[in-house]
Amino acid sequence: MIIPAITAVQGVLVGQVADQDALTGVTVVLTPNGATAGVDVRGGAPGTRETDLLNPVNLVQQVHAVVLTGGSAFGLAAATGVVSWLHERGYGFDVGLTKVPIVPAAVIFDLGIGRSDVWPDATMGYAACMAAEAAVAEGSVGAGIGATVGKVGGMATAMRGGVGSWSETLADGVTVGALAVVNAFGDVVDDHGRIIAGARAPDQSLIGTSALLRSGLSRRSFADTTGQNTTIAVVATDARLDKAAATRLAMMAQDGLARAIRPAHSPFDGDTVFALATGVYEAPPLVTLGAVAADVLATAIMRAVQAATAAAGVPAARDL
Template sequence: MPRTPPPTPFGSILDVPGIEVGHHQRRGRGWETGTTVLSAPHGATPGVDVRGGGPGTRETDALEPHNLVDTIHAICLTGGSAYGLSAADGVMEVLESRQLGVPVTGGVVPVVPTAVIFDLGRGGVFGNRPDASFGARATRNASPTAHRWGSVGAGTGARAAVLQGGIGTASAVVDTPTGAHLTVGAVAVVNAHGSVVDPATGRLWEAPARTRPRGPELRALRNALETPADAARGRRLNTTIGVVATDAAMTKAEAGKLASVAHNGLARAVRPSHSLFDGDTVFALATGEQQITADATRFEVPATYPGALNALFAAAADVFALACTHAILSATSLGAAAYADLCPTVAAANGVPPPTHR
């Protein structure tokens, strides 16, 4: 199926109707960490696929297709390693105040699937990590309008091997045989053990533009990639996490498959991925704003429903790969050198503004 390019080089998960994003972070005075919340105020069908050998997650079992919960209202991505899982408590508090969650006698119980990255001590103080207040503030900051990306929210303390990591986004529109125009978007927090850069050329593996660094930019990048021993040890404590979302109506099983296929995009953008040192986790959200096909028999018409699903899955892998790339291009140098600061010509060719304008 043809995929319509987004209005910007990457697009945004906010192009998916029904999705909102909020960040909260702290930098300086021993801090370099943050939290990002993806909110679906009207609810969404969830899915998840965990593939890394060292994941840090919460409420992922609830998203299995054979389990009860079929609608959630938020996903939390956060720094802080296992300690950071407490950020979800703040998300729950805000959702409860809005009466969003699983209805039970006397109130609601919000289900907030959460995944973490390891960024402990990157600001200089090991004990400075997200707590419930981070989750609450990120939830209250959530909106459907444009956001900053890169070294914000859960991407604040991220690293991509020896480069500055970050949080990025992308989207695409899938045109189905039945005339539906389905939007799929992704958010990725790249804190990867693997490399995002082709060492032979200095080009990001999945950068949309074919431009690659040359001359002084290439030399600066290669100098940064000369990994000191302490940085190499730090690469054992990494992870890439994210969310892929669509406005299509899906079952939990289909949403789980959407999350699963998005890992293909991660594997293209970060090499290697899914190692024993990674906690690679991808969530999925289907807001149900559009039907994939009007045909009620679904699989009796292979050219429509399954074909549209396959196109949506393929687009999910593409946008997740682009979101990983956008995360690296949008990052600014904090505790490590940012790719866009080393190679501004390449960043500009890919539609990312200079650091001072982000």
């Protein structure tokens, strides 16, 4: 069954590759013909590339891909492969002498599971572009293959994160979609606030991160996960937006992240949301797009952990 994923947005494709042994990988959201972009970074420990150029006051108006990758800062090298793939095909910002592909990126920390000496590189980024298609796999795939959540007690309390996607088409034909790589310090909850995947007690019950923090959990208990968490996401629409509106769309979409992950935007997470607008249709009111973006991102986050599978001794939601 084909799900209504982010690729329902006209002009968007997704490519994913992963190293099954090292448990790290890359997810590329491709917009080779260009998309107006914005970004909102709210986590305290982000790892990013080329986010400053998305500021509405800066020159470049469109991007050609967004890279979501494992490997922490090492994994930013995957963007080089995406740049090469786009350049070979003549995509990019025309500077007269050549065309320069604009490829922002964000990372998750997945070095604590699988292998810590292997991370995505340019070859893997290039391969993700070669694999790009309309179908979007979810769960333990791409950049989410090494993702985990509920790490307040380190891997002893963790469960599996992953990749999730969802979209909604409005009455006027405009589509809003989201893709998330969920690797949170906190828990993922459903629409009623029930924990789907998060911090586990020794008996495997879902005790939850907030409860453990309120209990006076020692700072030393989660010292080994400092800076090792992040949920990174892309929301996209085929409406026409300028950079300021795309930035606001990313900001509003962060509300969906905060609804689905508790706590969110912590000092230990690098929560980052990109927004893309491919410009096919006249835009409905921005408040409408932002409200839907928050909803589809929350759903994508929930789907990521529901589709994940166990690995390296860390259980998934389906196992409990």
